[in-house]
Amino acid sequence: MIVQRQSVTFPSIELVSGETLSPVTVAYETYGELNQARSNAILIEHAFSGDAHAAGISDLDGKPGWWDNMIGPGKAFDTSRYFVVCSNVLGGCSGTTGPASIDPATGKPYGPRFPFVTVADMVKLQAMLMDHLGVEKLLSVAGGSMGGMQALQWAVSYPERCASVVPIASTHRHSAQQIAFNEVGRQAIVADPDFQGGNYYEGPGPARGLAVARMVGHITYMSDDSMREKFGRRRRLSETPSGESELFEVESYLRYRGGQFVSRFDANSYITITKAMDVFDLAGENGSLADALLRCKARFLALSFTSDWLYPSYQSEEIVRALRGRNCDVAYVELPSNYGHDAFLIEAGEQTDIVRGFLDATFRRL
Amino acid sequence: MSTTAEPVTAPERPFVAEVLAREDYQVIGEIVESGSRVLDLGCGEGELMAWLEQSKDCEARGVEISAKKVRVALARGLSIYQGDIDRGLADYPDGAFDYVILSQTLQETHHPREVLLEMLRVGRRAIVAFPNFGHWSARWSLLRTGRAPKTRHLPFEWYNTPNIHFVTIPDFEELLRKEGIRIERSYFLRGPRRISLRPSLFADSAVYLLRRD
Structure with missing residues (x-):
């Protein structure tokens, strides 16, 4: 499957900091087809150093996407059933506006003058992209590591726009480590x-x-x-x-x-x-994580890995406990792996049946 | 209490007998009202949950400690989380479920009394099924051999059994009295049949529907 990177430019985006970035471009890829009811869209969130090229073979360099073992026909995120979108984050350097982009005010790269962005800003730009693609409600928002943080932010920022959320090897706030x-x-x-x-x-x-x-x-x-x-x-x-x-x-x-x-x-x-990741704190901004998720009706699937010491299982369990406290529908399992934090990228076999079963049940319940 | 011995009622759908091969599941399937919110503690691979969702239109959640079993249940699309029953209920708000089910697991928990009280906090009703350690064959086995009983229902050695609290029917009912827990219904099973004659001696297992007074 050869895929092409696409992009869309919006006149501006207002950031949490109060600053406005204009214009703003978001780079993205899509896999599969949006159905008539527009009910089969899944947003994949990339981790810190990832990009929009999540699946298929890039027409630019012939390389497979970073989650190609999970996204494609018959895979966990089955593109023969679902319309899958992945975009490069705001502040990134793979097609979406970031510090290396040209500041129209000076004609030079923003560099250190690039405004402070948060995970909430990244998600806001993704919501604008969903509007552009004609997707009002996502079947699921899923991602590992910083991708999971964005998925959780979706549940908080746009609780009515996601039917399910899949944070993998992730956290609702960074630890000191x-x-x-x-x-x-x-x-x-x-x-x-x-x-x-x-x-x-x-x-x-x-x-x-x-x-x-x-x-x-x-x-x-x-x-x-x-x-x-x-x-x-x-x-x-x-x-x-x-x-x-x-x-x-x-x-x-x-x-x-x-x-x-x-x-x-x-x-x-x-x-x-990395600054956006460090200041991300869904509990701190909202009193508690449970309060942050107050309006959320989505189903959740949280996954963690036994050998992941960077995003240890206790962080996923904190998310799960807060959701239970709100009586939300939440599934969780700690998967066995020796690969550390990289496990979410490598252990496709462990994750596939679980993610497929979860998405299938979510789709049936719509 | 059920008073007459009777064969288990015919399943509502052919599928039921298959899924509910375990005798206590059949009773639980009868007790739970359609459309209920159910929490299944020690849900294994989620057979009962799947049946309650499909046949009784229930909203079912499950807790299971074995990651392997949780993975199977998740692949079925069920809402299950990997956790310890002894600690896992604390996060739920009061009255979150219509029924909290604990089937054949009470004797494996570290703090059965606390688990029972928590079940009746987060659930309006609790359904508890457990193997009867006072069954005549266990008594006879202990008397005859002087060794920890091994029977069809208790096949383990003393050093590898998951059953860490040996409970009999009168033991359990005494705890309920002490804690002011009301028995709405109770069922005593010998194989697939319900019995009423001297259940503490002849029942392999018991199923209770409980609520707080």
Whole structure:
């Protein structure tokens, strides 16, 4: 299935901060067909470094989408039954307006002047996209990690517009540990002399800092078990700036992933989006999580993974408990996996039957 | 109390007998009124919930501790969460359900009294089914061999049994009296048949419909 990235530009969006961004573009992909009743639309939310290319083969680079094992004909999100949409988040750098976009006021990239965006702003832009696509009510909003945070924000911001919500390996607010790892990433970027206070678009850019930030990220996405299995203490000859030398495989892997990330991600987007994740707090803004979900009538399916220490199961359980307190319809299971936080991207087999059963039951009950 | 021995009534739909192969499920299927909100504690793979949703138009939720069973139930599209019955009810508001069902699991909970009280807080009624540890075969087995009873209904060794509270029919009814819990109906089962003669000796299991006074 070859897919094409599409985009739509709106005149403006008013942000939670009170600032207005105009114009604003959102990049998205769609899979499957919207039915006559417009009742089979599912919005997939990507995680921190993801993009709109969730499924199929991109016509740009021939690569499969980040959740291609879960989205497609006959898969968990079955595109022969459902109309599936995924869009790049506000503040991102894969087609949607973000810090690297041109500020019409100056004719130069926004850079550090890009307004402060929140998860609620990201979701607001997605709601505008749904209006554009003619989708009034979503059958489901689903995503892992930051994608799950956006899905929960949908339940709070637009409770009448989603029939079901699927937060996977996610949380309603970051813990100190999660904020800490994000801060290490941000500081690595800021400490790079090429960061230039965020005005680096005419120079080389903070490639080293951004690569280190990504290396830290990758460590938190894996588990002790998965790293031991994948790398152990094995070594290999690798090209390094000081010539060929022997590196631990884990070192070589992290350097490779760090370097690869630099070629596709913008450092200011890194800062903008991780900040949005850190300040996200559905309980704090609304008194309690239960109060935040007061108007929500959606069904929920929460999933977590045993070895995920970045978004541990207790965070999913907090969401589930708040929903139970509101007597909401909520299903939950902690799935076994050694893959750490990455499990939500890898463990398609574990998730498929569950997600399929849940969506099927939700669709039947409409 | 049911007073006459009678064969289990014919199922409402052919599907019922299949799903409700367990004798206590048949009784529960009879008790629960159509369109009720039901919470099934220790729901396993959700057979009873699925039947209550399809045949009785109930809104069913379930709690199950085994992740494997929860996965099967979720794949059926049921609303089940993985959790511990001993702790899992605290979050629910009072009177959230018409019925809270605990089938063959009371004896496996760590704090059966607290579980029972919680069931009657979050549910207007509770349905409790448990195996009768006072059945004659258990008594005879203990008397004859001097060893922890092993019977058809209690096939475990003492060191690997999930049953950590041995309860008999008079034991259970005494607890209900102490806590001021009213028995609306009770059923005593021997295999598929309901019995009334000396149930504490002859019933394999008992099913109670309970409410707070």
